[in-house]
Amino acid sequence: MAAPSPHPPTPSCPPDIASQERVHPMVQRPRRPLASLLLAASALTFGLGAPTTTGITATPQPTPATPKPARDVATAARPNVVIILVDDLDWADVSTYGRRDAPTPNIDRIAQSGVAFSDAYVAASVCAVSRAALLTGRMPQRFGFTYNINDEGDKGAGLPVDQKTLADRLRPLGYRAAAFGKWHLGSDPQFYPTRRGFDEFFGFLAGETNYVDPATPGIVTTPTKEDKYEIGPRTGNHAMVEGPDARPADDFSRYLTNQITDRAVDFITRATADKNSPFFAYVAYNAPHWPLQVPQSYYDRFAHIEDPVRRTYVAMIAAMDDGVGQILDTLEKRGVRDNTMVLFLSDNGCPHRFGFCNPDHPFGAGKFTYLEGGVRVPFVFSWPAGLKTRGISASPVSSLDIAATVLRAADPAHALPRELEGHDLVTTARKPQPDRLLVWGQEPVYAARQGDKKVWLSRDWNQSHLYDLKADPAEEQDLSARDPKNDKRLKGAIERYRTSLPAPLWKLHSTRKVTVNGRETEMVY
Template structure:
């Protein structure tokens, strides 16, 4: 349910990748409400503003344009309808509410048997559209940009509450593992989201781009209210689910690890001694508390240099130790290169 973003043609449809039901959209984003944007406050990016304005333009009809990002809002809805199964549908509800409605209904219909639900909210991704009721809730926030973001976030927060309420109503809390996480750090300039005290944002290899909220619930098994400090990965979701679901046989090679023994205290140590990243020319590796980063270009590293940080003392990655600890830098680069040699070439 929600954002798929794994390919928009038939070969990549959720139905051909193990899912029995689908409600959502196939590409990177979607408007929460289509034109004429009724019931929401809408703020869109534009390369240039009406009448030669710069900064922010507010029209008499209430639509807001901003040029602070230097480009236009992506054409999210082009060839990207809301679909149920494989057929387009006309959705009239605010998108976050619609996805919640579908998730609650899915749980209600399947609570008599095992199920897997992947609910990928579009919020708080752009475009910035805050529903009227939530805009009123945050009327005290003077900056309209920040207010819309807060409205979208609060709307999603209430939606997660509705999904959890249905789990309780169905009597499944003690028989269901729930994961809640973000896919990347916040894009601060675009949405006003803050990653402080972490450095960087979405699309970067610094902690502000990689470190995200990650919560687990399994009532009666995982102790509530604890904070687990050691590094985990979204890869661990599959491994955890497979290891704790009856009748599931995991393949021989699983990238992640079962987190339940770690968060229940049955297993000591760390789930991951080493974490590896590569996205085009941007690279990173964490080994223990040490981390290397190379912020290259979109497709190649170019002339970018490796940086070295000790996260146990410098979580904000302010002090590059590459020059003062060249031996450790070389050791970590060798680790990255070894892991990289085991990876497939990127398909894009």
């Protein structure tokens, strides 16, 4: 492997992000075109604290005994919460970590007043399972939510009603909660958002939908190499609904990303009129998920991108990023930005088969797989009243941490519910946990990471690999024969996790061999 450059390129995010903490040289990938690109995930970090070995366990994190002065402690008022979850956005296509391909200045704004986690993971590499983890703070496989919900075939599938959502837990604390955008946690009445702790909902219940009528003036609709069907009217669970009775709310002539933003802004404006009641907004954009549709004005911004498929995808990211900016602007105008937790992340990586993912980065694609590009996602967190700006952190974190972080801040006098499996991100930002153990998997494919070492394992292929993510972020060099101790340890963690799980509530759809950005692996769907 080529020696890292002692002079890494200047990150494209403003200097007050990257310069907050110590910056290490960029790691380059050998042999393939990836060598010319930044790999900030294993390169941008701040000084690590003492190693702490932690797994995905249901152990509440202790409240610090002596609060620090100034901004690294919670304010007296319960914080507002805005979670912005986007769909199929890969790690490499935000500018926060120093990339230049897809500028995301408003996502960068969140990091400028908080922390950007370069080694952040979701609980599964597929939409529905990942979303169930975020909203419950638990690995969904522990309660049988093992596989994705297929809009056509999985009748009766959804987030079990005995599993509390974050909205359920915030309601007794006086929070007003609303969800906007993609749900994908069940379409039967018992799974509907307003029966899962949310006071309001506007969005669609399926896993995907169209953004706008392609006949609408000023809209670019770009076919991919694997479009599944022609874009027609939104029907059934793909249609937009709102309110407790799921009444129709479809306006197929307006770009859906803009509609979701408008609804979120309206909710924040109304919620902040009541100074005594905190709010929780779950803003689940379906962008930049397929199909590829974007207003012409955004498409025109990226004339330098020759491939129209890639160009449309990047333009969709820009439109979503502008929506993030409008939400931040509204929080500032309403005077609540300081005491509002804003968390931004993607539900999983980019699906390689459509041809719009980043082909020049090891984290540029991988949805449905347990390569890093499937489960490592952009993740930024800001809470100015409770956390000083931290820059870019390489401490491994998980989407499971969101529920624990919010509840720790909203109700600091009480211990976290024991079933939660996450860690408090405020504590992690202040005292990194470089040796945290993370385990993932959907039978028959699993993975585990601790420190820089990662094991990938397929039970039906009877195959496993050990990687050093710092030296080999592209996961090309199997070290299992040279490092049997770490190989055995991480395989043992996978086996303990796997054998603890109940039977899936609905069946596996398929597995198959795929090649993602030049790497052969197994896809689970």
